[in-house]
Every structure is written in C-alpha cells, then in structure tokens.
Amino acid sequence: MSTDGKSCRIICPENFTFNEKTNTCIRSETTCPPNTYFDRVTNQCIAKKLTCEPGYVLSEDGTKCVKKVVTCPEGSYLNE
Numbered sequence: 001m002s003t004d005g006k007s008c009r010i011i012c013p014e015n016f017t018f019n020e021k022t023n024t025c026i027r028s029e030t031t032c033p034p035n036t037y038f039d040r041v042t043n044q045c046i047a048k049k050l051t052c053e054p055g056y057v058l059s060e061d062g063t064k065c066v067k068k069v070v071t072c073p074e075g076s077y078l079n080e
Helices: none
Strands: 016-019 024-027 036-039 044-047 056-058 065-067
Antiparallel strands (some): 036 044, 056 065
C-alpha cells in the first residue's frame, strides 16, 4: 500500500482468479476441458485416463471410447 492510502489491484486474465496467499493469478477449477480435472498442486488441467469396455477402443483424440470396428479382407469373414 502506498503512503496516500491507495493500492494497486491485480487483474487476472479470464478463467483465472487471484490468490491472496501467493499473490498470483491461478487457473479457475471450472475451466478444464471435458475428460480432464483440475490439479490444485500444479494448477493445471490433467487428462483423465479412460478405460474402455471390451469391444471399444479409445478415440484418436483420447477423449472417449468408440466401438471397435473390425474389417476383414475380401474373401474372409470375422470369426466371433
């Protein structure tokens, strides 16, 4: 605080909140993308590890389970 009674105010970017203890802006917990969670220790969004049911595989972007498609070469068939 200055001697004239005025003080500076820190303005945090969007999706961040001011932490008075650390005097820094930290990411708000509610801003993590789908299939991620907020880690309070690292102040980052961490990807959840998905486990797919039998017959499903993880999508290319790693965000969901999709039905596994098995195709056979011409002249053959899938033995289920």
